[in-house]
Amino acid sequence: xxxxxxxxxxxxxxxxxxxxxxxxxxxxxxxxxxxxxxxxxxxxxxxxxxxxxxxxxxxxxxxxxxxxxxxxxxxxxxxxxxxxxxxxxxxxxxxxxx
Amino acid sequence: xxxxxxxxxxxxxxxxxxxxxxxxxxxxxxxxxxxxxxxxxxxxxxxxxxxxxxxxxxxxxxxxxxxxxxxxxxxxxxxxxxxxxxxxxxxxxxxxxx
DNA sequence: CCTTTATGGATAAAACTTTTAATCATGGGA
DNA sequence: TCCCATGATTAAAAGTTTTATCCATAAAGG
Numbered sequence: 001x002x003x004x005x006x007x008x009x010x011x012x013x014x015x016x017x018x019x020x021x022x023x024x025x026x027x028x029x030x031x032x033x034x035x036x037x038x039x040x041x042x043x044x045x046x047x048x049x050x051x052x053x054x055x056x057x058x059x060x061x062x063x064x065x066x067x068x069x070x071x072x073x074x075x076x077x078x079x080x081x082x083x084x085x086x087x088x089x090x091x092x093x094x095x096x097x098x
Numbered sequence: 099x100x101x102x103x104x105x106x107x108x109x110x111x112x113x114x115x116x117x118x119x120x121x122x123x124x125x126x127x128x129x130x131x132x133x134x135x136x137x138x139x140x141x142x143x144x145x146x147x148x149x150x151x152x153x154x155x156x157x158x159x160x161x162x163x164x165x166x167x168x169x170x171x172x173x174x175x176x177x178x179x180x181x182x183x184x185x186x187x188x189x190x191x192x193x194x195x196x
Numbered sequence: 197c198c199t200t201t202a203t204g205g206a207t208a209a210a211a212c213t214t215t216t217a218a219t220c221a222t223g224g225g226a
Numbered sequence: 227t228c229c230c231a232t233g234a235t236t237a238a239a240a241g242t243t244t245t246a247t248c249c250a251t252a253a254a255g256g
Contacts, residue, residue: 010199021191023191024201025174025202025203025204026190026201026202026203027202031188031189031191032188033134033186033187033188034244034245035244035246036202036203037204037243037244037245037246038244038245039241040203040204040205041204041244042241044204047244048242048243050243051172051175051178052178052179054176054178055176055179055183055186055188056177056186056188058191059183059188059189060188060189060191061190062190062192065179066176066179067172067173067176069136070129070172070175070176071169071172073174074149074165074168074169075165077149077168078152078153078164078168079149080148080149080163080166081149081150081152081153082153082164085153085157088131088150088153088154089131089157090129090130090131090153090154090157091155091157091158091159092159093119093121093126093129093157093158093159093218094160095194098249100251122230122232123231123232123233124231124232132216133215133216133217134214134231134232135216135217135233136214136215136216138232138233138234139214139215142233145215146213146214156233159207185220192241193221193238
C-alpha cells in the first residue's frame with residue numbers, strides 16, 4: 001500500500017509536459033483528438049486517465065508510456081478507494097475455510 | 099508494450115483462487131459483498147476489476163494485492179486499446195515543436 | 197486602452213459502463 | 227429425482243465519460 005496520497009496523473013501531465021514544454025491546453029487537446037474540456041478536467045484532477053487517453057499521450061509524447069500513465073491513475077484511484085473502505089467491509093476469507 | 103495478449107484478471111481469479119481453494123462463485127460473491135452476477139461476469143472476462151473490487155479481493159484473500167489486480171486489469175485494457183488504436187490516430191508532438 | 201487568446205466553470209446532453217435483481221435452462225452430485 | 231451452482235438473458239438504476247456551448251476572467255500584444 002502506498003504510504004502517502006499519490007499525485008493525480010493530471011498534475012504530472014500539466015507540470016511535466018504541458019508547462020515544461022510551453023504548450024497550451026487548447027493546442028494539446030486538439031492534437032490528442034479530445035475536447036479542451038476533457039483535457040482540462042484531467043489536468044485539474046476532475047477527470048481520469050483512461051486506457052485510451054494513456055495511449056493517446058504515449059503516441060503524442062513518447063514518455064511516460066501508456067502503462068506508466070495508467071499506473072499513476074491506479075495509484076491515485078486505489079488511495080481514494082482505500083480511504084473509503086469502511087463503506088464496504090470485507091473480512092478475510094481464511095476464517096471460513098476448513 | 100506487452101508482447102502477447104495478457105490474461106484477463108478474471109481468469110486468474112477463477113483459476114488461482116476460486117478453483118484452487120475449492121470455493122463456489124455464489125459463496126465468494128456474497129462474501130465479497132457483490133452480486134453473483136458481478137463476480138460471474140468478471141470470471142468470464144465480461145467484466146472489469148474496478149479499484150473497489152481490487153480492494154475487496156485484497157481484504158478477502160490477502161494476495162494478490164489490490165495494486166496487483168489493477169495492474170492485471172491495466173495490462174488487459176491496454177492491450178485491447180492498442181489493438182484498436184487505428185480508430186484514434188495521434189501523431190508525435192515533437193514534429194510541431196520549435 | 198482594446199482585442200485576441202487561453203482557461204476554468206456551469207449547464208445540458210449523449211453514449212457508455214457498471215451493478216443489481218429476477219428468471220430460466222443446464223448439468224453435476226447426493 | 228431433487229438440489230445446487232452456474233451462465234445467460236432481460237430490464238432497470240446509477241454512475242461515468244465525453245462533448246458542446248456559453249460565460250467570466252485574466253494575460254499578452256498591439
